[in-house]
Amino acid sequence: MATKMVDLRQLRRELIIREWTRIFKNFRYLGFIGFTKGVPWRRLFLRQRVTEGLSEVEARLCKPWEGREVTEKLGWKDMKPLFLGFPSAVCFSNDSQQFMEAMKRTCSLIPGGLLLGAKVDELLVSGPFFQKILDGPSQKELQLQLLNSLKEDASLVSLLGRPQQELVNTFWSHLHSLTCVLDNYEKKLS
Known part of the structure; x- marks a missing residue:
């Protein structure tokens, strides 16, 4: 052997x-x-x-x-x-x-x-x-910028009738979802 x-x-x-x-x-x-x-x-x-x-x-x-x-x-x-x-x-x-x-x-x-x-x-x-x-800015800094811009535009907040932090969270989750979709789209193009 x-x-x-x-x-x-x-x-x-x-x-x-x-x-x-x-x-x-x-x-x-x-x-x-x-x-x-x-x-x-x-x-x-x-x-x-x-x-x-x-x-x-x-x-x-x-x-x-x-x-x-x-x-x-x-x-x-x-x-x-x-x-x-x-x-x-x-x-x-x-x-x-x-x-x-x-x-x-x-x-x-x-x-x-x-x-x-x-x-x-x-x-x-x-x-x-x-x-x-x-x-670049962190996620917290971006949320803070969004919150500050919402505070400046009080008409948008009163129009939607929701608390500002809830709006920030909603916008942020939609932005994150959109980013994921764009990332996937870019992958398919290349």
Whole structure:
């Protein structure tokens, strides 16, 4: 009976690539922050600090060879430049709000970190553009702006005869639904 030699390094490499492939395919939101200097990811407990209190978010360290192989395997040529030289922290989630919070934390925790970009569904967003999104107003700030504009236009509130906060919540839920519809429409177009 012949025994087959197993190269444990190759097997480990294949398992790593399989796990990253699963992550890249199954999560709607992926964010990449590159380490421009050596950062002790494990020693500083960065993974735990990034995901603390965020049950729907995970963060991992991705080595350049892992990212390149996965993007080749999936045929995502646009993402390959993200993994040219240095390791990166990858935050991933299916919850947009928790993902944004994790990305803000990661950017602030990594000294000299470079926001490389993000993947939202099948769309790749550049680092500078994603930074503008991160720096934008939060959901609470947008609700406050809407509430203030309703206070200024008292005729609308009296016409509808409903409390202002109820109107804000109603408008906000419709706006969120509309955003989801537009996102799905954009996906179908591309």
